[in-house]
Amino acid sequence: MPAQHWMNDGRLHFGVGVEDTFVPQERVGHRKLDEYELTQHYEHWREDLALAAESGAGFLRWGIPWYLVEPRPGEFDWRWIDDVAENTRTLGLRVVVDLMHYGTPLWLENQFLNASYPERVARYARAVAKRYAGVWNDFTPLNEPIINAIYCGETATWPPYLSGQDGFVKLTLALARGMVRTQQEIAAVNPAARFVHVDAGFRWEGDGGAIPLDVLEERRFLALDLITGRVDATHPLGSYLASHGVTEADLAWFAENAVTPDVVGINYYPAFTTVRYLDDGAAAPIEAGVAGLRDLLLLYWERYNLPLAVTETSRGGSVESRLEWLTESLAEVRALRAEGMPVLGYTWFPFFSLVDWLYRHDSKSPDEWFIHMGLVDLERGADRTLARRKTDAFGAFQRESGR
Template identity: 65%
Template sequence: MSSSRWYGDDRLHYGVGIEDTFIPHERVGHRKLDEYELTQHYSHWEEDLDLVAASGAEFLRWGIPWYLVEPAPGQFDWSWIDRVAERMHELGLRCIVDLMHYGTPLWLENSFLNAEYPERVASYARAVAERYQAVWSDFTPLNEPVVNAEWCGQNAAWPPYLEGQDGFVKVIMQLGRGMVRTQQEIAAVHPDPTFVHVDAGFLFEGETSPLSRGLLEERRFVALDLITGRVDADSPITGWLTANGVTDAELQWFRDNAVTPDVVGVNYYPRFSKARIRDGVVDPVRADAAGLRELVEAYSARYQRPMAITESSLVGTPEEKIEWLQQSAAELAALRSEGHEIVAFTWFPFFTLVDWLYRFDSQSPDAWFREFGLVDLVRGADQSLDRVRNASFDVFLELAREGRADDQ
């Protein structure tokens, strides 16, 4: 791609994403979770990319399995990534590269808590940007930092298996440092990068416990606020951070090294992005298009940057997916007409994913299939997972064509 300033053309770009969670660590009761392996993307990647192109998508959110690409510190195996990047280029697909989608390499002791993590992830990102600068210009330093900190630092589900608010803060600080250093290192070697920072769009209903709703609503912004240097003595979140061990010097480092997203991405799922929380028990609440509007307005006002819906979809019938596509398109059109700079909508995941709870179970992947996609996975007698378009595929294609037509 010769230029990455695609988001400045005043239209809505349609894209898709391939689920790319990688948790290679195993322990008793915790299986390896590699979505590319479980959905057979490693073997069907050419077909998958052809389907993405056929859908009319202009871009693809797609992640690199860091743990496979850098099997030992400083030693890289680019063989598969080279082939994928070349095919994307041939198809004219813009790739928004997910550099970090949850998991770290097995050799990085204590995962995100490792003192070297920020520099290790930045070094890997620099290597990616340098090698693929002729074909890739769009990068997400780390997907959903708050979700990452919850699963790794608060709920002890993923490495480094910490618990509580103390654990959350320890992980989010390391993630933030890594995000800053990743952006700095990419900018040092890539001539024209675009940084699409991706947050999970949390909404809450009623009062919450053990953390108050007010604190949770501030905490959802904590990573973006840190990396953009917004957290100072007057910030609503500062007292909570310092109560959990963060020093003034650490906050000053973020202010001294502040980075700016080119595009702020928000992930929104109408059936579980909003929740009631009582005594730590999460009860999802359907929010539909009203929730999408609430998030866009909140992030737009706070950061005043171009915005993308970087993930949205639902598990349901093709008719339900079509309804959500149409509702989303209508709501985003209304928001854009009101002056919100929304530049992209992403159906994510493009095809069936394996629920993360597979990791804690012994059943086959099929038992955990969740049909979020425009394309369904159907296991054949030879155990290969066939890719089968459902009716929502054609509706997405039409919306994508209309989006492109706006540029004619």
């Protein structure tokens, strides 16, 4: 049996994450979205990793741009990834490798709906795990599967541009199959590998939306329920899934191939994780503070009884608001740990400014879409370079982490 995850040593581990959304497919009105390109991480990655280490973070959530690493099927270009891996080893930064953050390679026709997607993504993951075994042993097979299914399968925002509940279910099933095969293939080549599942936190108030509240509240767990073999005909979403084409054979496959992550990560943002439905059916994000964080962590702990981590949290706006959230959220995490909940990690995400995803659907410059919610702010200079400016929140994070 593999040893327990290194995070599970009684301490609270501090991490930061680099925003790494990759949606490279373009069409009229839909620009390429590559956060590394837009934030100049490709040019400044050494500085960014050095800052992460300086912040006191013991681990880093960092993603591989699959579409660049495998530009043609089965052909890999590891040159940049080799340099990054060696640098993180030198810095002593553990990396939780984010293998899939929304986008597939350009050559994969119909993206996640391609019949070969689960095997394609698993082969890519296997290649990563084999090459970097001993340097990178921690993996997130796919970031925020339900967000992925919503954007790609329910709202037709990202490719393959499906819509409605039928699209959502089709995407979720494909993503979950890919997650299972990814974990299986990584474990086959690196027995020391550990897995951190990352779910987007979802909370709702009111019941005026197009989708019944009871479906929404179960749907947020669907990907993790599938990969752990928990979904059968008696599952609360059993009839919902069957009505959208999920067969008994599909569910049997997940039961027979069930995988379990070592750590369940929850992403939570106090100002927009919680959505309130109004009487007219309109929805708007609301502030939920630490109460929402506690609620989500309790829900996942009670449902899965697995070690937890806060894999993303931060607050946009002023540095003062970030400082306030850092203090409040860490106090809540520490309180939950004192009550016996195994919350092993706390991740400030993003580490530096990001470009709003709405940039993809607009023609304005990236600067007009910057959101400053990190420990480091990006500032455009006269030479067009994005300078990295440490904020007071950076120093506060250092102190909290014991740096």
